[in-house]
Amino acid sequence: MHDMMATRASPDTASELQAAGAAHASANPSASPSANPSFSPLYRQIKGLITRSLQQGDWKPGELIPSEADLARRFGVSQGTVRKAVDELAAEGLLLRRQGRGTFVSTHHEERVKFRFLRLVPDATAEGGRPLPQPMDRQFLECRRVRASQEVARMLGIKTGESVTQIRRLLLLAGEPVVYEDIYLPGPAFRALTAERLESYRGPLYALFESEFATRMVRAEEKLRAVNADAQEAQLLRVREGEALLLVERLSFSYGELPAEYRRGLYNTRHHHYRNELN
Amino acid sequence: MHDMMATRASPDTASELQAAGAAHASANPSASPSANPSFSPLYRQIKGLITRSLQQGDWKPGELIPSEADLARRFGVSQGTVRKAVDELAAEGLLLRRQGRGTFVSTHHEERVKFRFLRLVPDATAEGGRPLPQPMDRQFLECRRVRASQEVARMLGIKTGESVTQIRRLLLLAGEPVVYEDIYLPGPAFRALTAERLESYRGPLYALFESEFATRMVRAEEKLRAVNADAQEAQLLRVREGEALLLVERLSFSYGELPAEYRRGLYNTRHHHYRNELN
DNA sequence: TAGTGGTCTAGACCACCGT
DNA sequence: CGGTGGTCTAGACCACTAA
Numbered sequence: 265m266h267d268m269m270a271t272r273a274s275p276d277t278a279s280e281l282q283a284a285g286a287a288h289a290s291a292n293p294s295a296s297p298s299a300n301p302s303f304s305p306l307y308r309q310i311k312g313l314i315t316r317s318l319q320q321g322d323w324k325p326g327e328l329i330p331s332e333a334d335l336a337r338r339f340g341v342s343q344g345t346v347r348k349a350v351d352e353l354a355a356e357g358l359l360l361r362r363q364g365r366g367t368f369v370s371t372h373h374e375e376r377v378k379f380r381f382l383r384l385v386p387d388a389t390a391e392g393g394r395p396l397p398q399p400m401d402r403q404f405l406e407c408r409r410v411r412a413s414q415e416v417a418r419m420l421g422i423k424t425g426e427s428v429t430q431i432r433r434l435l436l437l438a439g440e441p442v443v444y445e446d447i448y449l450p451g452p453a454f455r456a457l458t459a460e461r462l463e464s465y466r467g468p469l470y471a472l473f474e475s476e477f478a479t480r481m482v483r484a485e486e487k488l489r490a491v492n493a494d495a496q497e498a499q500l501l502r503v504r505e506g507e508a509l510l511l512v513e514r515l516s517f518s519y520g521e522l523p524a525e526y527r528r529g530l531y532n533t534r535h536h537h538y539r540n541e542l543n
Numbered sequence: 544m545h546d547m548m549a550t551r552a553s554p555d556t557a558s559e560l561q562a563a564g565a566a567h568a569s570a571n572p573s574a575s576p577s578a579n580p581s582f583s584p585l586y587r588q589i590k591g592l593i594t595r596s597l598q599q600g601d602w603k604p605g606e607l608i609p610s611e612a613d614l615a616r617r618f619g620v621s622q623g624t625v626r627k628a629v630d631e632l633a634a635e636g637l638l639l640r641r642q643g644r645g646t647f648v649s650t651h652h653e654e655r656v657k658f659r660f661l662r663l664v665p666d667a668t669a670e671g672g673r674p675l676p677q678p679m680d681r682q683f684l685e686c687r688r689v690r691a692s693q694e695v696a697r698m699l700g701i702k703t704g705e706s707v708t709q710i711r712r713l714l715l716l717a718g719e720p721v722v723y724e725d726i727y728l729p730g731p732a733f734r735a736l737t738a739e740r741l742e743s744y745r746g747p748l749y750a751l752f753e754s755e756f757a758t759r760m761v762r763a764e765e766k767l768r769a770v771n772a773d774a775q776e777a778q779l780l781r782v783r784e785g786e787a788l789l790l791v792e793r794l795s796f797s798y799g800e801l802p803a804e805y806r807r808g809l810y811n812t813r814h815h816h817y818r819n820e821l822n
Numbered sequence: 823t824a825g826t827g828g829t830c831t832a833g834a835c836c837a838c839c840g841t
Numbered sequence: 842c843g844g845t846g847g848t849c850t851a852g853a854c855c856a857c858t859a860a
């Protein structure tokens with residue numbers, strides 16, 4: 265394999281890569297030899313281009329993206345450089361590498377990473393045993409359009425009073441109600457969402473959002489607190505009023521650090537716990 | 544045994560690296576050409592060797608380890624292979640790379656990563672603002688040798704009734720008691736630990752353990768629950784009895800996945816919250 | 823200026839997957 | 842079998858730090 269004409273051409277997409285410290289950056293003895301203020305290595309620029317393609321939906325969740333060799337040709341860089349860009353994206357969970365098959369866009373549909381964001385596990389879980397083998401059931405109490413409260417607006421980065429979709433639901437594990445949460449989705453994207461659709465859908469909410477509302481949750485930040493159950497919460501979760509509950513506020517982000525969901529959940533931690541790893 | 548070193552010399556440590564799929568491994572026509580059951584790439588073996596050196600204390604926390612080129616020579620591999628090993632160790636927090644200076648063994652003494660394991664932050668913390676700029680104070684209530692209860696023994700992987708060191712303390716943020724925790728340390732290593740030493744030490748507990756007890760905490764697992772304060776807990780944390788508190792059980796590991804500390808903490812989350820990131 | 827980690831390239835071969 | 846990601850090497854040059 266040789267191929268590849270002597271030089272560049274980069275007949276495809278954006279060949280706007282700034283030659284920044286690239287060894288092969290050709291004869292460029294002029295261009296300031298040092299003191300680069302906003303220096304970004306090539307592989308990060310490549311990473312940016314790939315991210316943009318993901319944002320734009322050029323490659324959709326679950327799909328196969330072009331091979332490393334292919335991408336290297338398109339971008340006019342070496343395979344090693346593409347590899348480093350893809351490595352980082354895979355580490356961030358945006359892409360999924362599978363030896364012998366190719367690189368795929370991550371999706372909430374895969375069996376392996378289902379409930380990736382739900383850290384609640386039954387107490388009986390053994391040391392290594394990760395997920396919950398319990399039967400999970402849902403119960404949707406609300407699904408409606410409401411005006412964003414000051415707090416919801418602030419979290420989602422929109423104006424107070426703007427229309428948002430609110431979902432209120434109950435999660436049952438092994439028949440017992442364990443999670444009660446309010447979910448807020450910004451903008452008109454989720455206008456078509458109905459309680460019926462929620463009821464009929466099998467699988468995680470994020471998988472539904474991905475498939476039918478073109479919104480993929482990429483990462484999230486959570487704030488945890490302990491609170492005492494009020495009368496309504498106690499009734500829904502079948503605990504005594506005043507019983508301690510774990511309050512979990514979650515802000516989820518889509519591609520490009522775009523806030524795409526705000527969630528306020530109450531967990532009954534009598535037989536379950538929130539599991540976390542510190543590094 | 545076989546080969547190795549047509550060149551090199553590798554005068555130093557273990558040159559027992561099994562030529563596994565190495566392109567240059569050559570001269571090894573015997574060894575099953577494929578179908579390798581427990582296949583481990585070279586860089587992982589290197590990683591193991593470096594980890595072993597860390598465990599053995601060849602390089603201590605805060606110290607500079609040999610340069611990549613140096614390590615490559617010692618191990619008889621290319622710099623790229625060493626680099627990949629070090630990359631992973633740095634990603635896991637065992638090593639810290641600093642361009643232009645070298646690679647250092649991570650330590651709990653650095654200003655940058657102090658309180659790496661304490662995820663409690665004041666509610667007022669802005670979006671990006673990470674750590675707590677609050678004045679922190681401690682109050683040590685106990686420091687004694689006790690026999691491990693069944694639970695403590697199970698967590699620490701020792702026998703029930705074995706001697707462990709117990710520390711009971713209160714953490715005060717901005718003058719208010721916010722954390723009340725019991726800490727259990729296994730084995731005879733911490734026999735010399737006294738309440739006086741704890742009182743006089745400035746800096747994180749883990750920094751003390753590292754400096755004076757040759758125990759570095761590398762990673763930890765936490766289980767979170769919401770519980771109602773009992774009378775004693777309420778008094779110490781200055782809340783009403785029955786008030787919801789965040790119960791945080793932490794199992795910390797030293798090098799080699801060795802359980803080295805079990806901790807049971809109660810957090811008052813009225814003005815603070817536990818912060819977490821999901822990827 | 824010397825030394826370190828950081829980036830980039832080019833090419834080889836291995837492990838794994840589907841056909 | 843051909844194609845994909847995974848590993849390994851060798852060498853070049855860049856960015857940063859400290860002496």
